Amino acid sequence: MEKIVISESNYQIRKARIVRTKKLTPLETLFEIVLDGDRSLDHEPGQFIMVSLFGIGEAPISVASSPTMRDSFEICVRAVGRVTKALHALDAGDEIGIRGPYGKGFPIRIFEGNDLLIVAGGLGIAPLRSLIQYVLDNRRDFGKAHLLLGCKTPQDILFADELDQWRRRMDVQSEYIVDRAEQDWTGPVGLITTLIPGVHLEPERTFGVVVGPPVMYKFVIKELLAKNIPEHQIILSFERHMKCGMGKCGRCQIQNIYTCQDGPVFRYSAVKHMSEAF
Ligand SMILES: Cc1cc2nc3c(=O)[nH]c(=O)nc-3n(C[C@H](O)[C@H](O)[C@H](O)COP(=O)(O)OP(=O)(O)OC[C@H]3O[C@@H](n4cnc5c(N)ncnc54)[C@H](O)[C@@H]3O)c2cc1C
Ligand code: FES
Known part of the structure; x- marks a missing residue:
């Protein structure tokens, strides 16, 4: 299978900020996120990111918004364990870390x-x-x-x-x-x-x-x-x-x-x- 080449920058945890949260159900919340420097995530539908919470850990989460949304992106997260529950405790204005996007998306x-x-x-x-x-x-x-x-x-x-x-x-x-x-x-x-x-x-x-x-x-x-x-x-x-x-x-x-x-x-x-x- 064709291997994806991962650039140095993909290893790095990038700073990002939650700009909006929307509770969808008691367990799932939608987070709108902006990357530091207002850069675009440049993902493909179906790819995922690693969400990093300093001192707590990381979790792979799919990008839930289209790449046609350029200035920010969204993730929909179910609170199940350490990282995802800690993420649910955050709100607009809070900082998180992001690695990726990773993987092969939909063709x-x-x-x-x-x-x-x-x-x-x-x-x-x-x-x-x-x-x-x-x-x-x-x-x-x-x-x-x-x-x-x-x-x-x-x-x-x-x-x-x-x-x-x-x-x-x-x-x-x-x-x-x-x-x-x-x-x-x-x-x-x-x-x-x-x-x-x-x-x-x-x-x-x-x-x-x-x-x-x-x-x-x-x-x-x-x-x-x-x-x-x-x-x-x-x-x-x-x-x-x-x-x-x-x-x-x-x-x-x-x-x-x-x-x-x-x-x-x-x-x-x-x-x-x-x-x-x-
Ligand atoms: C490619 C990919 C995309 C994903 N996209 C989303 C998404 O869009 N939204 C979302 O809410 N979740 C998504 N997940 C699942 C999410 O990564 C896990 O729920 C998360 O890692 C749990 O981390 P935690 O520290 O909160 O839980 P932990 O404390 O690590 O574990 C809590 C429970 O979750 C289970 N768990 C941990 N990791 C996974 C996993 N990778 N898959 C299934 N169960 C797991 C554990 O077995 C345990 O029962 C995705 C997983 C992958 C691999
Ligand atoms: S090889 Fe490390 S998560 Fe896939």
């Missing part, structure tokens, strides 16, 4: 001119939001766009206001489903896989882009293959425990690949033989 140039079926499970919407915003900002470069989103309950839906805006657009199809809901939810209830058979698509020109919890992949891929989407047009993003984020420590290794450097975005055809990956 945007290859997507151009083709249709997209984007399947997001839970927090998987974070890296996919970067792709969705990029597609909407460059709408003419892409064919049909269909978004399927699945969450545990209606209270877990992230970016509900943006989802509503996307739902009102004529040039994007979007459907949402929750695993379980109280009576006031009028949308569908069930697993995200149940939405796929109903999507009308032309498999030879469709890329299925899937990001979600590990348990989701096997079943979603099965449905995409049943729709005759070729294996090399099924695109996945993997989350692995990472330490360095740039191919040095081996923490994220699956067989002969480093998820941080060769991924986190992969074609299904390239990883389907790696049972540990799923």
